[in-house]
Amino acid sequence: MSEQEFDYIVVGAGTAGCLLANRLSRDKAKRVLLLEAGRKDDYHWIHVPVGYLYCIDNPRADWRYKTEPAAGLNGRSLLYPRGKTLGGCSSINGMIYMRGQSRDYDQWAALTGEDAWRWDNCLPDFKAHEDHYKGDSSSRSSGKGQSPISPEFSALHGHGGEWRVDKQRLRWEVLDAFAEAAVEAGIPATDDFNRGSNEGVGYFEVNQKNGWRWNTAKAFLRPTCYGRPNFELWTMAQATRLLIERDPHDGGALRCAGIEVWDGLERLQARLAPGGEVVLSSGSIGSPQLLQLSGIGPAALLRQHGIEVLADVPGVGANLQDHLQIRSVYKVQGARTLNRLAATPWGKASIGLEYLLRRTGPMSMAPSQLGAFTRSSDERQWPNIQYHVQPLSLDAFGSPLHSFPAITASVCNLNPTSRGTVQIKSARYQDAPAIAPNYLATDEDRRVAADSLRVTRRIMAQPAMARFAPEEFKPGVQYQTDEELARLAGDIASTIFHPVGTTKMGRDDDPMAVLTPRLQARDGAGGVIAGLRVVDAGAMPTITSGNTNSPTLMMAEKAARWIVGR
Template sequence: MDYGRGDAVTENETQQPAGYQVPPKCFHRKCPFSPMIWRSTCQHMSEQTFDYIVVGAGTAGCLLANRLSRDKSKRVLLIEAGRKDDYHWIHIPVGYLYCIGNPRTDWLYQTEPAAGLNGRSLRYPRGKVLGGSSSINGMIYMRGQSRDYDQWAQLTGEDAWRWENCLPDFKAHEDHHRLDKAGKGMPVPTSEFAGLHGHGGEWRVDKQRLRWDVLDAFAAAAQEAGVPATDDFNRGSNEGVGYFEVNQKGGLRWNAAKAFLRPTCYGRPNFELWTGAQVARLLLERSAGGALQCSGAEVMTDAGLTQVLLEPGGELILSAGSIGSPQILQLSGIGPAGLLRQHGIEVKADLPGVGANLQDHLQIRSVYKIKGGKTLNQLASTLWGKGKIGMEYLWRRSGPMSMAPSQLGAFTRSSAAFEWPNIEYHVQPLSLDAFGEPLHSFPAITASVCNLNPTSRGTVNIKSPRFEDAPAIAPNYLSTQEDRQVAADSLRVTRRIVSQPAMARYCPEEFKPGVQYQTDEELARLAGDIASTIFHPVGTTTMGKDGDPMAVLTPRLQVRDGAGGVIAGLRVVDAGAMPLITSGNTNSPTLMMAEKAAKWIQARH
C-alpha cells in the first residue's frame, strides 16, 4: 500500500558538483539536482531568504504553509524537525499504538514527577514527523464549546475570537461527510447543520466505520442517567452522548500533511519544505530605532548549522506546538529573565509568560469487566482473531484497525454546580493497565473521563541552553482543590452511568479504581494513581490584552517585546496561544487559529 513517496535519494545516488554539501531534505520541484519531490536537494538558491518561514510542519504549520504560499510572489519555507510521513502505521488508524513512544514519530517527552499524580511522571507524546501531532493523535474532530471562544474574546479584547467569528474559520477548511450528498444536488441533513459545517475543504471529517454493542449500551445508559443523545458535538454546545466523528478518509488517517501539503504545496515553485531540520534559535536584532525584530533562524540540518533569513518585512511563524514554541523562544532570549540568565542566555525580551500557563486534559481511566459481550480484549487475544481483524481492514477498511483510540464520547456535568458540560468521556471497548501494555485477558470496557476546564497550571522551561535537550514539562495536574473535587465527582458520574438498566445485561464489575474507594479524598488520590494525559497541552505562549504581564502574544498572535511593543516579524500560531483550553480535543481549534492567522498575515503584507 502506498502511503507516501519512496525514500529520499542519497547524496551518492546523484551526480553533484564539486564542493556540494547535503542540506536538509527539501521538496522543491525546481531544484536541478532533485527532479522528484521526495529527494534530497542541493542549496539550489543563491541565498536562503524567504518572505515567510514557518517553523513546525504540524497541524497549524501545514495549513499556514498552504495559505501563505498561494501568493506566488511570496517565497515560503516550512521547517520540520521530524521525518516525512511515509511510515505506514501513521496512516492506519490503529497505528497510533506504534507511533506513540516511537522515536521515528514522537519527541518522546516525559513530564516531571507531579505531586497530584502521587509522584508519577507521564509519557508526553508530541508528533515529530510531517503532520506533527495530527499524524499520531486520536483523530477526533472536536471544536469545543462556543463559550470557550467567547471567553477568549473577553480575555484578549479581540472580537475576532468570538464563537460566531471563529465559525467561518472552522468551516473554511472542513469537508464534512454528512454534506457529501449536498455536493451532488441532494438535500442536506438540515439547514441548521449546513450552517454550522463546511464541505469541499481540505480537512475531512468522516463517520467511524464500526460500532460496538457494548458501547451502544453505554450510550443508552448515559441517556438513562440524564445525558441526551447527540449526533453532532460541534454545534457550539457539545452536551450529549454519541459516536465521535473522525479525521479519516476511506478508513485511513487524514493528517495535516495530506490535507494541506499534498498535492497543492508540492506543485508550487515558491514553496520549500525541509525535514530533519531543527531550529536551534531565532535570529534577533535591533533596528536603527532600537526596536527588536526577528531576521530569521539558525537551523540544525544534516549539513550542520545553517541560517535562513527573512526578506525585509517578512515574518517567521512559530508553529512548533505548546512544548516546542516556548522552548525555541527561551533559547532565543525571549522568556522569564531569571530562567534565561540561569542558563547563560542573553535576555532579549523579558516575558514571564513564556512557558507558563500550561493547561492539559487529564483523563481518569475507569475499567469495568463485563459478561455476555465482545470487546477487543477477546477479539485480539488469538492469532486467528488478529488475522481476522487484519483481513477485515485489508478488504473493507473497517473493523478494529480503523478504530480511533476512542469511539464513543459523552459530555456532561460532574455536578449540579456547573451550568455547562465540564467533563468529557472517551469510552473504549478494551482495557489495559497502561498505554503500551497488553490488553487484559478478560472482556472489559474503559470509560475515561476528563475535566474539560482544569484550574491547575503548569510550566514548560528549558533545562539547558542546548536546543537538543528536552525542556522540563510540569503540568501540575490535580494541584488545585477544584480539580481534585471534579476528579472525585466525575468518577461518581461514571458509576452512575454504568449502574443504569441499559448496562445490566453485561453485569459490569468495577475493576479500576474499585468500589472500595468512596470518599472525596480516596477518589482524588486514586485519580492521581490511574489518570493519564490525553495529550492536549495549550497555553504556554498565551495571547492577551495589552498590559497583561503574562500575555506573550497580542490578540493577533504577534510576540510582545516586554517593553510595550512587539517583536517585528515574529508570531506564534499553535495551541500555545490559547489563553484557556477548549472544552474538548484541541487539534481542530488549532486549525481554526491558523486559518484566522493566515488571513491576518496576508492582510498585513
C-alpha cells in the same frame, strides 16, 4: 536546502504549520519555507488509524517527552507524546474532530479584547477548511433541483475543504449500551458534538478518509504545496534559535531576521526578506522552548542557563494546561470487546483481513469511539467533563490488553484550574525542556476528579448496562470518599495529550501575555518583536472544552488571513 531569503518561514510542519504553509504560499510572489525537525510522513503506521499504538513513543514519529514527577499524580511522571514528523500531532493523535464549546471562544474574546475570537467569528474559520461527510450528497440533486443538505448543517459545517471529517467505520454493542445508559442517567443523545454546545453522548466523528488517517500533511501539503515553485520544505531540520536583531532605524527595537537550523550536518540560516515573518508553529512545548533558547522569556530562567536576555517575557512557558483523564475499567460479561477479539492469532488475523479488504473493523478505530459531555455535579452551569469510552482495557498505554472482557470509561475535567510550566533545562537545543503540567494541584480539580468518578458509576449502574453485569475493576468500589477518589485519580490518571497555553495571547495590560490578540510576539517592554508570531495551541489563553486539534487549525486559518493582510 537552500540559503535564500524567504517572505515567510513557518517553523513546525504540524497541525497549524501545514495549513499556514498552504495559505501563505497561495501568493506566487511570496517565497515560503516550511521547516520540520522530523522526517516525512512515509511511515506506514502513521496512516493506519490504529497505528498510533506504534507511533507514540517511537522516535520515528514522536519527540518522546516525559513530564516531571508530579505531586498530584503521587510522584508519577507521564509519557508526553508530541508529533515529530510531517503532520505533527495530527499524524499520531486520536483523530477526533472536536471544536469545543462556544463559550470557550467567547471567553478568549473577553480575555484578549479581540472580537475576532468570539464563537460566531471563529465558526467561518472552522468551516473554511472542513470537508464533512454529511455534505457529500450536496453535489447531487434531491430530484427536485434542490440540495438535500439542511440549512442547519450548512450554517454549522463546511464541505469541500481540505480537512476531512468522517463517520467511524465500526460500532460496538457494549458501547451502544453505554450510550443508552448515559441517556438513562440524564445525558441527552447527540449526533453532532460541534454545534457550539457539545453536551450529550454519541460516537465521535474522526479525521479519516476511506478508513485511513487524514493528517494535515495530506490535507494541506499534498499535492497543493508541492506543486508551487514558491514553496520549499526542509525536513530533518531542527530550529535551534531565532535570529533576533535590533533595528537601528527604529530606535533599537527588536525584530526577527530569520531562523538558525541544524540539518544533521551543519548549522544553516534561513533569513527573512524585508517585511517578512517567522511563524512559530512548534506547539505548546516546542515554541516556548525555542523562544527561551533565543533569549525571549523569563529573565531569571534565561540567565540561569547563560542566555542573553533580549526580551524579558515572564509568560513564556507559563500557563500550561492539559486534560487529565481518569481511566475507570469495568469487567463485563457476554460482550464483544477487543480484549477477547485480539487475544488469539485467528482473532488478530481476522482483524487484519477485515481492514485489508474493507478498511473497517478494529484497525480503523480511533483510540476512543464513543464520547459524552456532561456535568460533574448539579452545581455546574455547563458540561465540564468529557468521556472517551473504549471497548478494551489495559493497565497503561503500551501494556497488553487484559485477559478478561472489559471496557474503559475515561473521564477528564474539561476546564482544569491547575497551571504548569515548560522551561528549558539548558542552553542546548538538543535537551528536552522540563514539562511540569502540575496536575490536580487545586482543590477544585481534585473535587471534579472525585465527582466525575461518581458520574461514571452512576452511568454504569443504569438498566441499559445490566445485561453485561459490569464490575468495577479500577479504581475499585472500596474507594468512596472525596479524599480517596482524588488520591486514586492521582494513581490511575493519564494525559489525553492536550497541552495548551504556554505562549498565551492577551491584552496589553496582562503581564503574562506572550502574544498580542493577533498572535504577534511581545518584546516585554510594551511593544512587539517585528516579524515574529506564534500560531499553535500554546496561544490559547484557556484550554478548549474538548480535543484541541481542530481548534488549532481554526486559529491557523484566522492567523493566515491576518498575516497576508486580508
